[in-house]
Amino acid sequence: MNYKENKLKINNSLTGEKEVFNSILDGFVGLYVCGPTVYSDVHLGNCRTFISFDVIYRYLLHLGYKVRYVRNITDAGHLENDAEEGEDKIAKKARLEQLEPMEIVQRYTLDFHKVLDQFNNLPPNIEPTATGHIIEQIEMIMDIIENGFAYEANGSVYFDVEKYNESNNYGELSKRKIEDLVAGTRTLDGQEEKRSPLDFALWKNAKPEHIMKWPSPWGLGFPGWHLECSAMSTKYLGESFDIHGGGMDLKFPHHECEIAQGTAANGSKPVNYWMHANMLTLNGKKMSKSTGNTLLPEELFSGDNEVLGRAYHPIVVRFFMMQAHYASVLDFSAEALNSSEKGFLRLMEAMKILEEIKTSKKSSFDVEGLIMKFYNAMNDDFNTPILVAHLFDAAKYIQAVNLGKETISESDKKDLTFAMNEFVFDVLGLTLPSEEKGNNESLETVMELVLQMRQKARENKDWTTADAIRDKLNEAKIVVKDDKDGATWKVQ
RNA sequence: GGUCCUGUGGCCGAGUGGCUUAGGCAAUGGUCUGCAAAACCAUCUACAGCAGUUCGAAUCUGCUCGGGACCUCCA
Incomplete structure (x- = not known):
């Protein structure tokens, strides 16, 4: 199936509209997804986002696009909280545990890769780290300063939001107005350096006790919270690229700032299609490291947790996620997971039976129409729950053929087998349970x-x-x- | 407080102006089976509340109530 024959539609967070997808360069797609901060174990909520974009990546590949998928590793540069202004998350953890910062980074990066591998995620084509791109970030800051959208204060550099907003629209992604933002600003330390409370750091001056710091034209310091994604996406995908994804919670301020940084540095909108995956909730609340409302993948696979009481195979969890649309909130519960597991096994049973069913001269069912429904579902903003529903229709039909109640022709069987294998294994990324x-x-x-x-x-x-x-x-x-x-x- | 999203049957979860019996799980009855299991068939429970727009709304508008996200690191 060729991408040209498909009208893939994507719900673009930037416009709020479902738009037909057209890539900048015919046949090629640049895809950037905000990756994890590797200072603690990745939890299941994090995984949902990466699984959602894994399916998007897989479907783009299935349609025949040549995709460059870039997903960063944040190993520096995020503020801990307002009480510990200027302190780097990774540096803080390092001090507590008496380890080198890069030791922490290494440990949790390996863990992250292992977990995503268990979920059968494909690796991105490039997985750049923030610390590996300090020079690119410094260069980008210099561009922004040169274009008049940033200023230096005491060895730190801040983005001038109000200046930017004169010629651009700060808040266009998150649908916020700059006046409302000013009204809702809290008092933070170090604010006196800023011209406006809305301004955000591009470079932060490092205090002597700070572990992770780099030389820059403004002195020793570390890059701001939002800059790495702008620098690395620009480096590997260009000043304007096709799709930028991430979790819904990154929409503001992170992605808003990325748009501002990219536009201020390069003079062009960095991204055509913004996509946001929704939260995985536990007990009706967002999973979050800071609130402790989390479930770790390992606890789920081993059954060693109070929430579920038994173990689940990673692929069952993946299937569970496929039964909801990526842009909807999904609540996690034992009951929901159990029903997914049963359904999943039924679908896999049909996959096996499909190989063995007898063929007839004619099909008693519109196989071609069914396969078209698979495509229509995915073309409609990657609607995996609809796809799954049609896969179950196929499973029902396969069982009926097996019982002699329906018939399938040789060529239809071939087509259906091919399509089912493509969508179940290659697009959804499911695997047969291990035997x-x-x-x-x-x-x-x-x-x-x-x-x-x-x-x-x-x-x-x-x-x-x-x-x-x-x-x-x-x-x-x-x-x-x-x-x-x-x-x-x-x-x- | 501000911005935005959301409320579907026993549970999960799609759909969005008129017929989707969505789908999965559960439940009930049946076919099959020595009994099970699996599979199949049939049945069942619905669009938070109120008002409005419309020939017609679960789907659009307004209000009320509930839930959530963001505004601070967060997938």
């Missing part, structure tokens, strides 16, 4: 023997023995199913 325990040769031999014995018992109508064997196997996580041709088994 490695069942692929053991000696176990196969033993099971063959056991089932033969059970079959004899059944032929003798010795139901007690037959059922006892089945129950015992069940306890050992081996499920036996009887059908017309005998019994099948699988490891749970």
Whole structure:
């Protein structure tokens, strides 16, 4: 399927409209997603955003685009809170634990990669770090100063929001008015350096006790909170690129500031399509490191948590997320996860049966129309829940063919198999649940023997023995199913 | 306080002017089976409240009530 034949529509946060997607360079897409701050374990809410954009990346690839997917690692430069003005998050943690800052960064970066790999996320093409792009950030600040949109004060550099707003619209993304923002500003330390409370730091002067700092034209310091994404997206995707994504909570001020920085430095709008993934909630509230309302992936996979009480496979969690649209809030609960797990297994069962079903001369079902529905769903702003609904329609049809109630032609079977594999495995990024325990040769031999014995018992109508064997196997996580041709088994 | 989003059946979750029986899970009845399991068939519960616009609204508008996000690091 070629991207040209598809009218992919994207809900653009910048305009608030669902727009037909046109890339700047035909056939190529530049995609930037704000990555994690690697100073603590990535939690499940963080994962949702990255999984959402993984599907978006995968679908763009499926449509035939050549995508450059850039996702940063924030390993420096974020303020802790107003009480500890100017202190770098990573530096703070380092002092507490008596580790080198880069030791912390390394540890949580590895953890981040491991978790996303468990969710079967594809790696981005470039994963730049903030500390690796200090020079680019300094250069960008110099451009902004030169263009008159920033000023220096005591070794720090601030973005002049009001100046910028004279010729541009600060607040266009988050739909805020500059007057309202001024009214709602809190008093922060270091504000006396700023011309306006709305101004944000591009470069912060580092105090002597500060660990992570770099030389700059304004003295020793560290880059501001929003600058790294602007510098790195510009470097790898250009001054204007196609899609910028991130979590909804980054819309303001982070992304608003990125637009301002990019425009101030380069004179052009940095991004055509802004996309925002919504929050994953727990107990109805946003998951958040600072409030402690979180669930770690490891706790979920191991079952070692109070929220759910049992373990879930990462792919089941991924499927659960696919059943909601990326732009909607999704609440996490054991009940919802259980129902997803059952549905997921049913879908996977249909995937396996599809390979084996018999074909007929004609199909009794509009297979081509069904496949078109897969595309229509994804073309409509990556509507994965609708896609999943159609995949279940396909599963129902596959089961019906298997029972002889419906028919499928050879060529339709080929098309459906191809499409199902593409959408289930390549686009949604699902995988068949692992069955490695069942692929053991000696176990196969033993099971063959056991089932033969059970079959004899059944032929003798010795139901007690037959059922006892089945129950015992069940306890050992081996499920036996009887059908017309005998019994099948699988490891749970 | 300001800005914005949201309220769908037992649960999750799409849809957005007229027929979507959305879909998944659960429940009930049935087919199949020695019994199960699986699968299939059928049934069931709905659009927060009030008012308005309209031939027609769950879908648009207003108000009320509830929930959430952002305004401070946050996916």
